[in-house]
Amino acid sequence: MKAQPPAVSIAAHNSDNRARLKQQREQLLLQLAQQILQQEGFAGLTMDRLTAASEVSKGTIYNHFCSKEDLITALSVDSLQRQLLLFQQALSVSGHSRERALALHYAYFLFSTTEPTLFLCLLSAATPAVVEKSSASRLAQRQALEQQLLGFCQQVIRQALAENAISLQGGCSIEELTYLQWAQAFGANALYRPAQQMGFFQGLAQQQLVLAGVNLMLDGLGWRPLSADFDYQSCWQRIALALQQQAPQAQS
């Protein structure tokens, strides 16, 4: 009958604490997994090895990730969270809307080069073998994050419409444009290494390719100012400085 506020608050506090600690450990496990991936490659990442590297037992690890593939998906979720941070910074770039669109592409490119392992996780996580064995909750997490990222892109396009930098003629929706930007960025960044490895282009920097691709698309769309009327090369470098100086301290 008596009120029990202390008990409740303590319980709440403890369970919060529990959750927080569990979260922290999961983060640590992801960090270790990433490290193993870098050192031993994807073929070298085994649950036993992760167990050995960590301070907990295998059972506990399986308490976090329902399968090895779920671990990969978790790494991709981590990737997307970092991308989100970069995108937020990119959105704060000043100037006209197309500069901000460029900033988003730069953020994507930056992530793909500074965290190549995580970027590859993103690719692997798109693979059916991984999707099939990942937990529903984690797949939902990934989906939610991707939607957020695409939301940022849509935001910039809406800005462009608002300032009359583009006009959507011919049944071309915002979603469609967003998707095509995404596809372009994904393709240009994901295929760079394979293409380079097969000696397709020598000494052609990924940066230049990505920038050229974006300009091609945005010019085709008629997003003003066109690349003929504006120096997007130096704009790109300005963005690079703005984003890179904040990147290093990322890690929590």
Place this chain on the structure above:
Amino acid sequence: MKAQPPAVSIAAHNSDNRARLKQQREQLLLQLAQQILQQEGFAGLTMDRLTAASEVSKGTIYNHFCSKEDLITALSVDSLQRQLLLFQQALSVSGHSRERALALHYAYFLFSTTEPTLFLCLLSAATPAVVEKSSASRLAQRQALEQQLLGFCQQVIRQALAENAISLQGGCSIEELTYLQWAQAFGANALYRPAQQMGFFQGLAQQQLVLAGVNLMLDGLGWRPLSADFDYQSCWQRIALALQQQAPQAQS
């Protein structure tokens, strides 16, 4: 001392026969593997299952593929060979150069939808876990085929230059353009399913997206005639008819 032409020729004939039979069996194994993938998913493809489905033993299968991953890469090689056939047909489309470029994109799109499983193999084969465990010879095969495919794209761009449909200003090389086309096509086709599954666009056909993406890029490049001056929608449908009627009988 005596000449032995018959022996030599018989030996040659036999070894040729051997190689041919082996090739045939490999093709059969690939077909079975593809079937298993379709029915059981990537997680359901095991070497034992493939062994059970085939008429040969596991050892013989490992005589063809050095690992399970090598099998995936082999499937991707098969994919590329089929793409090659489609590309050849696409190149024979009449009209101006941009129509032929569109035909190549259509061929790529067509393959991604008519053979979704093989297309996913292509994606999986780009994954480090698969590359790391595939044989060098098969990776080389894949690379060679990809180069051939890109060669077709470059050919069309050279045609465009020859007929003055585009001009390469600003240090934009043929390789660069080819790469960006490839990236766009890859991204737009590979991301369609995931995007649709997360409900990003409803009722928006993959075809329309791909076409819109290509037009955006080629317009941005100034590849004449621009989409404002030519009906690429109906051109696309014409190409569809031309390529699709020949597709069904593919299989050797």
Place this chain on the structure above:
DNA sequence: TGACTATTATGACGATTCGTCAATTTACTC
């Protein structure tokens, strides 16, 4: 404090799958 309960962690273990290899069969030569 100490007995009791709920939650979490452990790592030995069974199950699955991979990849190998000694023994055997088949194909070919003389």
Place this chain on the structure above:
DNA sequence: GAGTAAATTGACGAATCGTCATAATAGTCA
């Protein structure tokens, strides 16, 4: 038809996955 080279087989060892009975820990209540 004896002898040799090449290919096939499938039982087996090795590696990895994922589970679960047991143990430890944290939390609750008298």
